[in-house]
Amino acid sequence: MAPALPRLLSAGAWPRPLRLHVLQAATPGPARPSGRTLGSAAAAAVSDPQAGSDLQDRVLSEPLKHADFFNVKELFSVRSLFDARVHLGHKAGCRHRFMEPYIFGSRLDQDIIDLEQTAVHLQLALNFTAHVAYRKGIVLFVSRHRQFSHLIENTARDCGEYAHTRYFKGGLLTNAPLLLGPGVRLPDLVIFLHTLNNVFEPHVAVRDAAKMNIPTVGIVDTNCNPCLVTYPVPGNDDSPPAVQLFCRLFRTVISRAKEKRRQVEALYRLQGQEGAEGRGPADPALPGTQASLDAGPSL
Amino acid sequence: MAASCVSCGAVVSQRLLLRPRVSLAPRQVLWRAAELQSVPGPQILRLKHVTVVTTKKNVKALRRETYTVDFIKKQIEEFNIGKRHLANMMGEDPETFTQEDIDRAIAYLFPSGLFEKRARPVMKHPEQIFPKQKATQWGEDGRPFHYLFYTGKQSYYSLMHDTYGKILDIEKHKNQLQAKGLFSEKDKTTDLIGSRWLIKEELEEMLVEKLSDQDYAQFVRLMERLLQGGAAGEFVQSFRRSVTVQSEKQPIEPVQHDAQGMAFSTSEGRRKSAKAEAVVYEHGNGRIKINGIDYLLYFPVLQDREQLMFPFHFLDRLGKHDVTCTVSGGGRSAQAGAIRLAMARALCSFVTEEEVEWMRQAGLLTSDPRVRERKKPGQEGARRKFTWKKR
Numbered sequence: 001m002a003p004a005l006p007r008l009l010s011a012g013a014w015p016r017p018l019r020l021h022v023l024q025a026a027t028p029g030p031a032r033p034s035g036r037t038l039g040s041a042a043a044a045a046v047s048d049p050q051a052g053s054d055l056q057d058r059v060l061s062e063p064l065k066h067a068d069f070f071n072v073k074e075l076f077s078v079r080s081l082f083d084a085r086v087h088l089g090h091k092a093g094c095r096h097r098f099m100e101p102y103i104f105g106s107r108l109d110q111d112i113i114d115l116e117q118t119a120v121h122l123q124l125a126l127n128f129t130a131h132v133a134y135r136k137g138i139v140l141f142v143s144r145h146r147q148f149s150h151l152i153e154n155t156a157r158d159c160g161e162y163a164h165t166r167y168f169k170g171g172l173l174t175n176a177p178l179l180l181g182p183g184v185r186l187p188d189l190v191i192f193l194h195t196l197n198n199v200f201e202p203h204v205a206v207r208d209a210a211k212m213n214i215p216t217v218g219i220v221d222t223n224c225n226p227c228l229v230t231y232p233v234p235g236n237d238d239s240p241p242a243v244q245l246f247c248r249l250f251r252t253v254i255s256r257a258k259e260k261r262r263q264v265e266a267l268y269r270l271q272g273q274e275g276a277e278g279r280g281p282a283d284p285a286l287p288g289t290q291a292s293l294d295a296g297p298s299l
Numbered sequence: 300m301a302a303s304c305v306s307c308g309a310v311v312s313q314r315l316l317l318r319p320r321v322s323l324a325p326r327q328v329l330w331r332a333a334e335l336q337s338v339p340g341p342q343i344l345r346l347k348h349v350t351v352v353t354t355k356k357n358v359k360a361l362r363r364e365t366y367t368v369d370f371i372k373k374q375i376e377e378f379n380i381g382k383r384h385l386a387n388m389m390g391e392d393p394e395t396f397t398q399e400d401i402d403r404a405i406a407y408l409f410p411s412g413l414f415e416k417r418a419r420p421v422m423k424h425p426e427q428i429f430p431k432q433k434a435t436q437w438g439e440d441g442r443p444f445h446y447l448f449y450t451g452k453q454s455y456y457s458l459m460h461d462t463y464g465k466i467l468d469i470e471k472h473k474n475q476l477q478a479k480g481l482f483s484e485k486d487k488t489t490d491l492i493g494s495r496w497l498i499k500e501e502l503e504e505m506l507v508e509k510l511s512d513q514d515y516a517q518f519v520r521l522m523e524r525l526l527q528g529g530a531a532g533e534f535v536q537s538f539r540r541s542v543t544v545q546s547e548k549q550p551i552e553p554v555q556h557d558a559q560g561m562a563f564s565t566s567e568g569r570r571k572s573a574k575a576e577a578v579v580y581e582h583g584n585g586r587i588k589i590n591g592i593d594y595l596l597y598f599p600v601l602q603d604r605e606q607l608m609f610p611f612h613f614l615d616r617l618g619k620h621d622v623t624c625t626v627s628g629g630g631r632s633a634q635a636g637a638i639r640l641a642m643a644r645a646l647c648s649f650v651t652e653e654e655v656e657w658m659r660q661a662g663l664l665t666s667d668p669r670v671r672e673r674k675k676p677g678q679e680g681a682r683r684k685f686t687w688k689k690r
Contacts, residue, residue: 185441
């Protein structure tokens with residue numbers, strides 16, 4: 001991790017503790033309407049009684065106290081990334097200038113992506129996705145690669161989120177009330193499996209999500225521009241094993257986060273009832289007991 | 300001259316600038332009687348002028364009418380109550396009052412001479428009148444129900460997704476069979492004959508979404524690809540509509556027998572303002588009599604006689620039928636065309652169905668709809684304009 005950290009700093013990433021503060025401040029709770037949800041009254045106030053809001057606060061604040069609450073590190077390793085051919089980039093002529101920090105080297109004119117950095121970025125991205133899913137955010141999978149369109153739509157449907165692998169209409173995010181109906185709720189996270197569109201230009205949604213203050217996770221290949229992506233993950237986006245690995249990772253992480261949310265809510269509700277009956281509240285779940293709580297999906 | 304015009308223009312524009320909100324509608328002046336003063340004593344009535352500035356109404360931007368679910372329900376209730384009232388009015392049983400009865404009753408009670416059928420009074424179920432609309436697409440928490448909601452065309456894209464999934468399944472199945480060596484080239488079932496793909500409007504109605512021409516073309520291409528892979532199942536059949544064969548609608552005249560026992564058949568034909576009635580005998584020499592006159596003398600022009608010859612020549616029955624016909628109205632060409640149509644229709648009764656279909660495709664059984672176009676005012680003829688003079 002030590003050699004990675006100065007590289008992160010040189011790449012312009014924020015130092016770790018600041019990011020957590022930013023995370024706590026930036027991620028909106030579901031009860032408070034954010035600036036993005038344009039005039040949606042439906043998403044707003046459910047008037048909770050005092051105990052309810054305490055429960056809500058505890059449920060939402062609990063994951064933020066741990067560095068890796070959802071234990072995303074165990075889902076992949078550098079070896080598994082290598083086996084899925086994530087390190088293979090494009091030829092040196094296609095290289096984008098801003099991807100140079102993430103490239104390990106070049107072999108026979110083909111760029112090789114540094115998997116150590118990829119692992120770090122992927123862990124951050126998966127962790128963020130898990131937190132967004134835990135807080136019941138809307139996740140939108142975007143890609144314009146026809147070969148994997150079916151796979152990505154299936155992935156989105158399986159984890160109960162949304163996908164857009166078709167022609168992206170102009171004002172979909174920036175003019176959503178007109179195109180999708182008044183009072184629509186915009187996605188809280190956009191995941192790009194392919195940052196480029198069919199003519200090898202940056203996808204319009206990258207810029208639009210940045211305009212609408214929607215955080216993005218994007219898999220950036222050596223010919224992509226990682227600038228506007230909030231959590232770029234340098235990696236191969238053209239090989240089927242690589243894309244299948246990423247789809248599997250995102251699906252697992254989102255399902256795990258939702259399952260964890262259900263469990264934590266149930267646990268706190270039980271404890272709340274027990275407290276009301278006169279017994280003291282039990283300690284909230286620690287990360288050590290995660291393995292017991294994780295009844296759920298395996299790798 | 301130009302300078303003065305410019306200055307004029309400047310002055311005018313200044314004036315316009317000074318009064319930016321000049322309304323074009325006339326000002327209305329309202330006279331209001333003065334209020335009685337509260338102080339007692341001799342009261343002076345003062346007339347108050349109150350001007351009401353009337354401006355043009357703001358025309359709101361056209362938005363698509365959205366009908367709520369409650370509104371539609373109320374309309375359905377009103378329709379049902381109205382149906383019962385109508386049945387009582389007509390003296391019929393309200394329970395067994397069908398839509399045809401409603402149409403007849405409305406046509407009786409509100410007779411309309413309007414030519415446009417769609418402009419006449421109509422009473423139909425609200426589902427057929429109000430266009431189908433989508434209900435709200437998301438729940439209370441704002442999360443949309445459909446996983447492809449953010450594409451904008453969720454039904455269409457989910458249909459494409461499912462179709463592609465079926466194609467992949469068929470290919471996988473075929474690969475498995477080939478791996479086991481059990482795959483055999485089955486002959487494609489010909490249950491596609493007599494049916495056509497949905498047209499774009501029908502598909503739009505089915506999906507309750509607007510489609511572009513490219514979307515529709517892509518859909519048809521995907522369906523064709525699905526058909527190539529395997530036999531058409533119910534899924535594909537739901538997107539096909541049957542095409543009625545045209546020739547089944549052709550009415551064929553019954554064969555009659557006259558006093559001598561000769562078989563013949565009669566029919567009519569019209570062309571422009573000529574009306575003809577032809578009697579074609581089954582066995583004969585090829586003689587044709589028109590209004591009692593031989594065809595050679597009645598039609599001196601070769602072109603008209605060729606028209607008479609056409610139906611028989613087409614069926615290779617040139618010298619085998621005798622024809623007697625009467626014709627009136629029109630000119631020589633119109634009469635020839637009318638007789639030709641009448642003879643062709645009469646021949647249908649002596650000929651196989653296949654040959655009837657051939658005649659229909661050749662255009663022998665279609666009445667020519669062309670009539671003389673009226674002359675319009677301001678023009679010399681129907682289309683000819685008066686000579687244009689530059690000055």
